[in-house]
Structure formats: C-alpha cells, structure tokens
Amino acid sequence: MIGHSRRFVFTVALLAALGGCYEPPEVTLYEPGVYKGTTDPLLEKLRSGERQSQLLERFKTVQTDR
Amino acid sequence: MARMKFLCDAERCIECNGCVVACKNENEVPWGINRRRVITLEDGLPGEKSISVACMHCTDAPCAAVCPVDCFYTTADGIVLHDKDLCIGCGYCFYACPFGAPQYPQREAFGVRGKMDKCTFCAGGPLPDNSDAEYEKYGANRIAQGKLPLCAEMCSTKALLAGDGDVVADIYRQRILKRGGRPKTWGWETAYPEGEA
Numbered sequence: 001m002i003g004h005s006r007r008f009v010f011t012v013a014l015l016a017a018l019g020g021c022y023e024p025p026e027v028t029l030y031e032p033g034v035y036k037g038t039t040d041p042l043l044e045k046l047r048s049g050e051r052q053s054q055l056l057e058r059f060k061t062v063q064t065d066r
Numbered sequence: 067m068a069r070m071k072f073l074c075d076a077e078r079c080i081e082c083n084g085c086v087v088a089c090k091n092e093n094e095v096p097w098g099i100n101r102r103r104v105i106t107l108e109d110g111l112p113g114e115k116s117i118s119v120a121c122m123h124c125t126d127a128p129c130a131a132v133c134p135v136d137c138f139y140t141t142a143d144g145i146v147l148h149d150k151d152l153c154i155g156c157g158y159c160f161y162a163c164p165f166g167a168p169q170y171p172q173r174e175a176f177g178v179r180g181k182m183d184k185c186t187f188c189a190g191g192p193l194p195d196n197s198d199a200e201y202e203k204y205g206a207n208r209i210a211q212g213k214l215p216l217c218a219e220m221c222s223t224k225a226l227l228a229g230d231g232d233v234v235a236d237i238y239r240q241r242i243l244k245r246g247g248r249p250k251t252w253g254w255e256t257a258y259p260e261g262e263a
Contacts, residue, residue, distance in 0.1 A: 028152075035139040037149030040192040042210055046142045052068055054212040059229035062219045065237060 068230035069125070069144040070187055072218065073238055074117045077245065078225035081106055081116040085217035085226055089120070092188065092216040093205025099169040101185040102217055107252070118217070118226050121146065121167035121185035129159035129168060129184075143230075145187045150203055155179040187228070188215040 028036055045051050081104050089095065089102045102120035123146045130138035130146065137152035138159075157179055160168040171180035190207030193200035200207060208216065218228035227234045 030135055033136060035136050035149075037137060037139070037152045038192040040139065040141070040147065040190075041195050042189060042207065043139075043141055045195075045210060051212065052143070055068070055209070055214060056230060056233065058212060058214055059233060062214065063224060063227055063229060063237075065224060065241070 067142055068232070070123060070229065071144070071231035071234055072120065072122060072187075072215075073227045073234045074119070075225045075227070075238065075241065076115040076117050077241075078223040079104070079116040079118060080223055080225070082222065085118045085221055088216045088220045089185070092208075093186075094201070095183070095205065096171055099171060099183055101167075101169065101183065103166075118221075119165055119167075120217070121163075121187075122165055123185075123187055128162040128164070132158040132162040134158065139192070141189065145189050145209070147186055147189060147191055147204075148182065148184070149192050150181040150183075153181045155181050157182075185215075188213070 030036070083104050086100060086102050086104060090100070093101065095101055102118060104116050104118050106114055106116045108114045123144055125144060127138065127140070127146045130136075130140070133148075134156060135152050135154055137149045138146060139148070140146050155170060157168075157170065159182060160166070160170070167184045168182045169184060170182055172178070173180060186204055188206050188208035190196070190200045190210065191204030193203065195210040196207050206216075208214065213219070215228045218226045221227075227237060
C-alpha cells in the first residue's frame with residue numbers, strides 16, 4: 001500500500017517537474033532589418049493627417065518664440 | 067509627412083536641468099537612468115555653452131542598424147522606438163549611438179544589464195496607447211494624446227524645441243538671422259582654428 005502511494009507521489013512529482021520544463025515551441029527567427037515585435041497602435045494613428053495637424057497646432061501653441 | 071526632431075539652442079540654454087526633471091517625472095524614469103542630460107562645454111569659463119541631449123531620433127539610426135534582434139522600429143514621422151520584449155540588453159546600441167542615448171538599468175549584481183531604455187519622444191512603445199502596461203514599460207505616450215515631449219514644452223527659455231523638423235528649423239533660422247551668426251562653441255572653425263589645420 002505504502003509502495004503504491006510512494007509510486008503515485010513520485011509519478012505526480014515527475015509529471016509536475018517535466019511540465020515545468022515545457023517551453024513553447026514557437027521560435028523567433030531574426031532577419032536583418034526586419035522588426036518582428038508587437039505592432040504599435042500609434043503607428044496607424046500617426047499616418048492620419050488629423051494627428052499631424054493636431055501636433056502642429058500644439059507646437060504653435062506651446063513652443064513658438066514669444 | 068512631418069519628421070519629428072529635437073533641437074537645442076545653445077545660446078538660450080541656461081543649464082537649469084528642467085528638461086531632465088520634466089522627463090524623469092513625466093515618464094517615471096527609474097533611479098540611475100537619464101533619458102535626457104544637459105551637457106556643458108567649457109564649464110565655468112567665459113563663453114560656456116550648454117546643450118540638452120537625448121535620443122535624436124536619427125533618420126538612419128545606428129542603434130537600429132546594429133541591433134542583433136531588430137527590436138527598433140520607426141514611426142511614419144521618424145520617431146525611433148523599440149520593443150523591450152525583444153531587447154536582450156546586449157549594449158550594442160549604446161556603443162553605436164553617438165549621443166549616448168541608450169541607458170540600461172542595473173538592478174542586479176556583477177553589472178548585469180537590463181533591457182535598454184531611451185527617450186521615446188514621449189511616444190510610449192508597442193503596447194496599447196496610454197495603458198498601464200505601456201506607462202510602466204516605456205513611460206508616457208503624449209504623442210497619442212496630441213501633445214509633444216514635455217522636456218521641450220516646459221523649457222522656460224524655449225532653448226529646447228521638439229516637433230516637425232521643418233517648423234523647428236524655421237524658428238532656429240529666424241533666431242540666427244536676428245543674432246547675425248551661429249555660436250562658435252563648436253564646429254569646423256573651433257575644431258580647426260585658422261593656422262593650426
């Protein structure tokens with residue numbers, strides 16, 4: 001009985017240890033000059049002329065010589 | 067399309083370090099890292115000049131050219147940003163950058179480098195705009211809010227300008243015309259005085 005429970009505990013511990021060693025199989029292969037990170041949502045916003053004019057207006061309001 | 071640029075007018079900079087403080091405060095920059103610094107030339111001598119330096123968001127950024135994991139990307143208006151999840155903290159960008167812009171937190175023993183940190187032109191990073199995660203990792207995203215970098219916006223003497231390079235250049239050109247010349251603190255004539263070249 002004791003032998004069975006020991007074997008059970010050992011098996012559970014072994015499975016837990018092996019599970020802890022798991023690594024996701026996806027590998028990022030780098031290519032020179034190619035960005036493979038997360039896409040920045042700001043990139044799309046900055047392409048719009050509306051944001052550009054907003055930033056220009058901000059510049060004129062805050063930073064021009066007085 | 068605009069190209070976002072910084073310009074520091076050495077004739078106006080009074081070395082108040084307000085830009086450094088504003089940057090640290092706005093972006094919660096950790097202790098030991100300065101995204102922006104004020105450099106003084108000929109300190110204490112007559113004619114000393116100061117300039118505020120951070121990432122200059124180069125058009126052909128050498129940091130991006132040497133990055134082995136290509137963690138850099140450039141926005142449509144020329145802001146150079148990077149993904150800290152890709153960065154391996156190798157330090158190549160620090161050696162490549164002529165301005166010493168890339169910084170590394172040293173939280174561990176034996177000089178182990180953390181992920182690179184640098185000026186983002188207050189444009190955050192590749193995470194949802196103005197999210198807590200973005201703020202924690204990259205700092206404020208003022209560009210997404212329609213604002214420009216705080217260091218330049220709060221500069222009391224308007225020495226530091228940040229915005230569309232064409233507009234910034236126009237302002238500087240008008241100042242130079244009014245002054246009747248450019249500063250001689252650096253440049254070809256200073257590096258190679260007549261008769262010594």
